[in-house]
Amino acid sequence: MMNNASIQVDIDTTRHTYPVPTSLHQFIKEDSVITRSPGRINLIGEHTDYNNGFVLPAAIDKAAYLVITPRNDNEIHLHSVDLHENYNTTVAELKKSAHSSWPNYILGVIEQFVLKGISVSGFDAALTGDIPIGAGLSSSAAVECAVALAMNELFATGFDKFTLVRLAQKAENEFVGVQCGIMDQFASMFGKYNHVMKLDCRSLAFEYVPFNMDGIKILLLDTNVKHSLGSSEYNVRRKQCETGVAWIQRYLPEVKSLRDATPEMLEKYILHDDILIYQRCKYVVDENARLLAACKDLEDGNIPAFGKKMYETHYGLSKLYEVSCPELDFLVTHVQDNPAVLGARMMGGGFGGCTINLVKEEAIGELVAETSLAYKKGMNMDLKTHIAKIETGSNILK
Secondary structure (H helix, E strand, O other), rough: OOOEEEEEEEOOOOOOOOEEEEHHHHHHOOOOEEEEEEEOOOOOOOOOOOOOOEEEEEEEEEEEEEEEEEEOOOOOEEEEEOOOOEEEEEOOOOOOOOOHHHHHHHHHHHHHHHOOOOOOOOEEEEEEEOOOOOOOOOHHHHHHHHHHHHHHHHHOOOHHHHHHHHHHHHHHHHHHHHOOHHHHHHHHHHOOOOOEEEEEOOOOOOOEEEEEOOEEEEEEEEEEEEOOOOHHHHHHHHHHHHHHHHHOOOOOOOOOOOHHOOOHHHHOOOOOHHHHHHHHHHHHHHHHHHHHHHHHHHHHOHHHHHHHHHHHHHHHHHHHHOOHHHHHHHHHHOOOOOOOOEEEEEOOOOOOEEEEEOOOOOOHHHHHHHHHHHHHHHOOOOEEHHHHHEEOOOOEEO
């Protein structure tokens, strides 16, 4: 965790000022730009993004912070405060780091600005943050958005936030080599305090939905595992969804993705040919409908009904889409009969990472202690826990 201290910078969030981490103070100069970009959670809507569906993410109170200062040459000097590592290169030599991954999330964004025709000159950059690594909170997207926002300001490029989101996503797709959807960068850039974002991944239209957190905490239970088959199985799931769409298109060519499919189409054109493809597609179609209904729950202030849908999502991810794992299933099953837990499910790509839980505030301490003991006994592993608050998206702090 980083140590926040005295520099306070006012930003128009109607919330509060965000402190610049003390560890960055030594890197700040008169002409420096300082940015903050948060990690994200996703309340409901998993594996729907690459099927042109809906997602419901929110920015959180854990973020990446970047200080970027112009140089008088074309050298780029990067420093990770948390890892105590340096990486130096030039604007003309933007190549992937073979030793550490963290520079690549910065270099990839720089490359995208260069490809846009921006005349990029050298700079120094120092990075820190308090987003737990490997917990599925999109620390990489936070770094990319912090860099994009900082470079946009430093080089006065005038790109709007939509453009910066696309640049950050392309940096991860093309430079880092991870074929992520746009949700992570979008949530980091556009998050709003005490609101989730209903994002249409086909049109990128979105609206803010109030999320009343009175008396409720978002508790992340970190399995402390990440099974290696995650990335390969992710690609398999994408292919299975595409196969289902292709089978429907033989009869209904207007169906371009599972976003356009209905349960009746799945039963008529897929179920009798392949039960596995049917199950994959059924989860996605159900999840899109579940998300729209969940947004109505939030508008009505009905958090228990919303939480019930989170449990339904986990069942679909575990039994139909099969991207869960024993550790995730253990944690969801363990809390599902606890009246203090309004909803729980695995979050993210799957095969490890966190479960996200909506928990009554007064029960947090007891729940964490009891679940940690049960997880140690049942899985023979230690449990990490994180409490997240819904916060504002990316900001320029200086």
